[in-house]
Amino acid sequence: MTDATSQTGRSGAQPRKSLHVTDARTRRRNAAEARFRFYGAAAIAVSILALVILLTSVLGNGLGAFRQTFITMPVALDATVLDKSGTGDIEVMKKVTTIGYAKVIEKALATALAEKGIATDGLTAKQISGLLSQEAAANLRNQVLADPALVGQTVDVKLLANGRVDGFFKGRVTMDSAKLDSNISPEQLELALKMREAGLMSLSFNPGFLFGGDASELRPEAAGLGVAILGSAYMMLIVLVLALPIGVAASIYLEEFAPKNKWTDLIEVNISNLAAVPSIVFGILGLAIFINFMGLPQSAPIVGGLVLTLMTLPTIIIATRAALKAVPPSIRDAALGVGASKMQAITHHVLPLAMPGILTGTIIGLAQALGETAPLLLIGMVAFVREFPDAPPEGFFDPASALPVQVYNFTQRADPAFVERASGAIIVLLVFLLLMNAVAILLRRRFERRW
Amino acid sequence: MTLMKLTASTLAIAAVSATAAMARDNIQIAGSSTVLPYATIVAEAFGENFDFPTPVVEGGGSGAGRKKLCEGVGENTIDIANSSSRIKQSDIDLCKTNGVDEIMEVRIGYDGIVFASDIAGPDFAFTPTDWYNALAAEVVKDGKLVPNTAKTWADVNASFPAQDILAFIPGTKHGTREVFDVKVLEAGCKASGAEEALVAAKGEEDGKKACLALRTDGLSVDIDGDYTETLARIAANKNAIGVFGLSFYQNNTDKLKVATMDGVVPSTETIASGDYPVSRPLFFYVKKAHIGVIPGLKEYLEFFVSDDMAGPEGPLAAYGLVSDPELAKTQEAVANETPMGPLN
Known part of the structure; x- marks a missing residue:
């Protein structure tokens, strides 16, 4: 308001000569306006950048959780081990703990490897079964107890692989880090690679992450929401x-x-x-x-x-x-x-x-x-x-x-x-x-x- | 009218809440975050192999767990308190006043505390004296008590590399800190002769207390969070040395390099044999009045201390617990439901 009326008496504010030539004051005002808009745009840019950083870090780290490494193989459910009474009595079958089932799976894995002609030289039985999640035995046990008729048959099952093997296929674990890792060895990872080539091991969608319960620290691969x-x-x-x-x-x-x-x-x-x-x-x-x-x-x-x-x-x-x-x-x-x-x-x-x-x-x-x-x-x-x-x-x-x-x-x-x-x-x-x-x-x- | 329906359901919920005294069928456990992973491993296996539901395990710290245990007898109090340090007389007194007369003490094994730094850093061979001289507020130099001015590890011990001192130690709310105080700082204080000087300067009690006083110039950092926080801090600051539980280190051997203490490499074997000095027993405490009331409690206890779980070949040992050589005695005590005697 005062700008328009009090043009006289100010050194910088000469009466305007032409509408086409901007004077110093107008230029300053325009510049201030441009700066003001820039501040606003910069604020938006900062928040978008923060959001992008947050999302990329969360998505980059977390998307892997929806996919999981599974081992698919036939497992012979030996009746002499899993149903000692031979009657199919569920109470008797419950006596076989996950430790018993782990042995059945261990044997099945060895058979599957032999069938595919994968050499396992230099690896102990414990290291080979270490490729499997400890959750695998529990899964199999639940499956059998839910349907006791399975005992005695050979069924194709999809079992979780160990968290470190899974991490290897997702890039979290490398051959170099495995050398220092007390939970996995490079030889085990090489075996896992061979198993993937033979089609025994694959990464696929993991429904357990959305529908499963929590799991202890020995089996992070099984933890779900x-x-x-x-x-x-x-x-x-x-x-x-x-x-x-x-x-x-x-x-x-x-x-x-x-x-x-x-x-x-x-x-x-x-x-x-x-x-x-x-x-x-x-x-x-x-x-x-x-x-x-x-x-x-x-x-x-x-x-x-x-x-x-x-x-x-x-x-x-x-x-x-x-x-x-x-x-x-x-x-x-x-x-x-x-x-x-x-x-x-x-x-x-x-x-x-x-x-x-x-x-x-x-x-x-x-x-x-x-x-x-x-x-x-x-x-x-x-x-x-x-x-x-x-x-x-x-x-x-x-x-x-x-x-x-x-x-x-x-x-x-x-x-x-x-x-x-x-x-x-x-x-x-x-x-x-x-x-x-x-x-x-x-x-x-x-x-x-x-x- | 939707509003009427909503109001009706509100009343229904309120009515259900009023009759909340429902029988609890799952075991509830709380306490030490060091024991937490072991307890979850056992709880998981227990839920898998028994007809009882999987116990609910909460963290929160040893002290908080014991306090919760002593809140009273009844279904809305917990059954078991995990603890990484022994129960205190004040806890027992609190239990007594709240009607919790009989508590069973179960020692599940031992846990080691290790000192580890970034995998790419130099090797260290520490003694408690080194740690005392690096972190204490006052140290003995040339026979005199002086404020600690050491800046690098080479200032502490000439055989160390000239790496800046920066230590991440557990905060005072952790049970691990207690062990660090006793087994590292006090031992170092004694061995370096600082205790003598401090007692002479400040009197018996204050002098001993002064052994635990740490320097406050930012080279010793208390970590109140978990080991994951310490690990993240070491990743950000490669010069630092952190204090971890053995099991945590064993799960992160690709990122951490462990230091020896008194020349001994920490491992389940050296801790079991007693060669590695910084270790402690882990316990849990059971409210005896709940046995027979909460279904599966006795079975859980027996399962926890069984050779399949807590033995040297069991999953707990695989995770980093040092199996108790006297496990058979514990198994017997659990089978007989022997309550603990007075503290000695």
Whole structure:
């Protein structure tokens, strides 16, 4: 404003001679504008770069977890070893432990190698069977116990290979590192190469990573996310069922019915505050109230769900109140004007119109809860859980893990193969988050109304 | 009306939560993160071979595990506490006040603590004295107590290369630190004559305590995370030397080079024979009142200490546990459910 009127009296600001020649001031302003735009673009570039670095490191490390090296070979299920009584009695067959099955597999592997004409000179039987995962025996045992009729036959089975062999085919383990590695030798890797050429060993999609349970450090190749995904799903279910109705009811009361006084102001301030409370505080609260006082079981999705509900409630209430506020008063007035009661006006008109906003807020709250780790540390969810929880509602009380916690768990293990597992788990978590956010955006696009 | 349905299901959930006193059918274990991998290996094999569900194993640290064990008797308290150090009298007292009268102590084997550096770095042959002189706040030089100014390992011991001192040692919340303090720092303090000088200068108690005081100029770094963090730090800083558990080192022999202590290379054999000085027993503690109540607990205990698992040829030894030479005695104690006596 002053620029236009006070041209006189300033040395640099001569009256403009021509519209086509920019003077010094205008040039400076244009330059400042260009710099300003550049800062903005640079900020975007930095964030995109950070995202690209994050994604490449996660994808580069983690995509391998979805593929796994398997050994496919015929295994003769010797009845004299696996079913000593010969009656097919399952209780008797259960007496044969995985150690017994490991021997059967060992023998089958030796036979398969001999058949393909692969020499195994200089390798002990222990080294040869070391190419197989220790999970293999457990898999075979479960398979046989599920179908006792298999005993006595020769069946083609697909068994997990050892984590180091798998790492070799994925480039994590090299001949050089194997020389120094106490868990694998270069000779074993050469044998693995020959087995791949003979078609005994191959890399293929690994459903066990998505649907299997956790595994101990002796068999990283068998570790899966099944229990964690199920545990997270249970917790999200609990959060949804508890937080949505409570949150919506609270917001409707505060927005539509509550008188404006000191008390409602206080409640409002508190809700905004709670939304900013660090999540670990809710974990401590959960431990004190739900486990120590109410006696709910440890490591159970019910406790995790309740804690995350408390954490998500403020988010949902704030989003719902904003959505309710966005519905124009004329809608309410019109409904009341034609004789609707307050409740009818809200349930028939205001709430349906606010629904897209409420659902978006809820889904974003859920996504936040899905990625939450800190409160779960305190209520025993960071545990080695291999057993799948039952179907709900009993399953809510069974021990389970959660996805972000599983990532944390994997990163603490000694075996380097777990690095890949941790990144793979991050990918799964990111996919879920992306899906949830996509649904939120979709809902908003489809149903949002503007006045 | 969807809102009604939602409210109804909310009430249903609340009702279910109220009747939460459900029978627990899985064993719950918590405690030391050093024992954690061993416990998961046994839990996994137990779940595979028995009709009982796989036990749930939590980490959290030895002290936290023992405290949880002593919270009381009942299904929402844990059954077993893993511990990388022996139970303390304060824990036993806490247990007593909460009604946990009988605890079984089970020693599962021994664990070695090793000193390792980047695979490409030079070899080191340490003694506890070297570590004390490298990391302590005050050392003895020419018969006098002086603040530690050593910058390179060559300053500590002329036979070492002139590599900058940088040590990653476990933080104080770890059970491993206790062993490091006792077996390395205290031993080094005594051997280097610093203890004598410190006791003379500060009195009996403070002097002994001063043995454990570390230099604060950033050359000794406490790692509160796990060994994976120490490994990552060494990868980023090739000059550093870190403290690891033997089993962790054995899983990462392609990245780490281990140093000898008193001339002995750490291995399951040298630790079992007692030649390697920095080792410690690993324990777990069982709430006896839960045996017979929690299904499978007794079977799990017997399975854990069986030769198939904890023996020298078992999977635990393969992972790095040093098998207990007196395992038969432990097996007998577990079979008889002998509770532990008073601490001596």
